[in-house]
Amino acid sequence: MSTPVFEPQVADWSARVHDSFARQGAMQTLGARLAQVDPGLVAIELDWAPGLTQQHGFLHAGMVATALDSACGYAGFTLMPADAAVLTVEFKVNLLAPARGQRFRMVGQVLKPGRTISVVEGRALAFDGGREKLVATMNCTLMAVVGREGIVH
Numbered sequence: 001m002s003t004p005v006f007e008p009q010v011a012d013w014s015a016r017v018h019d020s021f022a023r024q025g026a027m028q029t030l031g032a033r034l035a036q037v038d039p040g041l042v043a044i045e046l047d048w049a050p051g052l053t054q055q056h057g058f059l060h061a062g063m064v065a066t067a068l069d070s071a072c073g074y075a076g077f078t079l080m081p082a083d084a085a086v087l088t089v090e091f092k093v094n095l096l097a098p099a100r101g102q103r104f105r106m107v108g109q110v111l112k113p114g115r116t117i118s119v120v121e122g123r124a125l126a127f128d129g130g131r132e133k134l135v136a137t138m139n140c141t142l143m144a145v146v147g148r149e150g151i152v153h
Contacts, residue, residue, distance in 0.1 A: 003041070003109070004040060004110070004111075005039075006039040006040035006078075006079050006110060006113060007039065007079075008039045008078055008079055009079065009080065009081045009082070010081065010082045013039065013078050013079075014037050014078070016077070016153060017034070017037050017042065017074050017077055017078060018034060018037065020074070020077070020153065021034055021070075021074065024070065026066055026070070027044070027067075027070055030046050030052060030063060030066065030067060031046050031047060031049060031052075032044050032045065032046040032067055032070070033045055033046070034074075035105065036107075037074070037078065038078070039078050039079060040075055040076075040078060040079055040109060040110035040113065041075055041078075041107065041108065041109045041110070042071050042072075042074040042075040042078065042107070042108050043071060043105055043106065043107045043108075044067050044070055044071045044074075044105070044106045045103060045104065045105050045106075046063075046067060046103070046104050046106075047102065047103050047104075048101060048102050048103065048104070056098070057100075058098040058099045058100050059099035059100075059101070059104060059126070060099075061093070061095055061099070061136075063099075064093070064095070064099050064104075064106070064124050064135065064136050065091070065093050065136075065138070067104070067106040067124070068091075068093065068106045068108070068122040068123075068124055068136065068138040068140075069088055069091055069122075069138070069140065070106070070108075071106040071107055071108035071122055072088070072091070072108035072120040072121075072122045072138060072140035072142070073086050073087075073088055073108070073120075073140070073142060074086075074108065075108035075109055075110050075120050076108070076110055076113065076118040076120050076140075076142040076144075077142075077153075078110075079110060079113045079118070080118075080144045080153075081144070081146075082153075083146050083147075083153075084144040084145060084146050084153060085144075085145045085146075085148075085151045085152055085153045086142055086143070086144060086145070086153075087142070087143050087145050087151065088140060088141070088142055088143075089117075089141050089142065089143045090140070090141040091122075091138055091139065091140040091141070092138065092139045093136055093137070093138050094136060094137045094138075095135070095136050096134060096135055096136055096137065097126075097133060097134070097135045098135070099124065099126050099135045099136070100126055100128050100135075101126030101127045101128035101133070102127060102128060102129075103126075103127040104124060104125065104126055104127070104135075105124070105125045105127070106122060106123070106124050106125075107122065107123045107124075107125070108120050108121070108122045108138075108140070109121050109122075109123075114144075115144065116143060116144055117141060117142065117143055117144075118141070118142045118143075118144070119139070119140070119141055119142075120139075120140045120141075120142060121137070121138070121139060121140070122136075122137060122138030122139075122140060123136070123137055123138075124136035124137070124138075
C-alpha cells in the first residue's frame with residue numbers, strides 16, 4: 001500500500017504538534033519523544049524502563065496503547081485547521097506479541113482525514129538486539145474539536 005500524500009491546512013502544523021506534545025504530562029512520564037512529524041504521519045519513540053513494564057518485564061500494554069494513541073492523535077492533528085483541537089473518540093488495539101525490547105517506536109498514519117472525524121492507523125514496533133518486531137496495531141477515530149470551552153489546540 002502506498003503512503004498517502006496529505007496537505008496540512010495551516011503553515012505552522014509541525015510547530016503546533018511539537019508545542020502540544022511538550023505539554024503532555026503522560027508522554028513526559030513515559031520518557032517519550034517525537035521522532036518524526038510529517039503531514040498525516042507521526043512517530044513517537046520511547047526507551048524501555050522498569051517503571052513502564054508489567055510483571056514479566058515487557059512494556060505494559062497500557063503504555064503501548066497510550067503512546068500509540070498519542071502518535072495517532074498527532075498524525076491527525078497535523079491535518080486539522082488552526083482553530084481545531086484533537087480528541088480521540090475511539091480506538092482498538094491488537095496486541096500481536098510481547099513488547100520486548102530496548103526501544104519502541106509508535107507510528108500513527110492517517111488513513112482518512114475529515115472535517116470532524118478522521119481515521120488513523122497505528123503500529124507499535126519493538127527494537128530488541130538489532131531486530132525490529134511489530135508488537136501491536138491500533139485503529140483510531142479522532143474528532144476535530146472547535147469552539148469547546150477548555151479544549152484548545
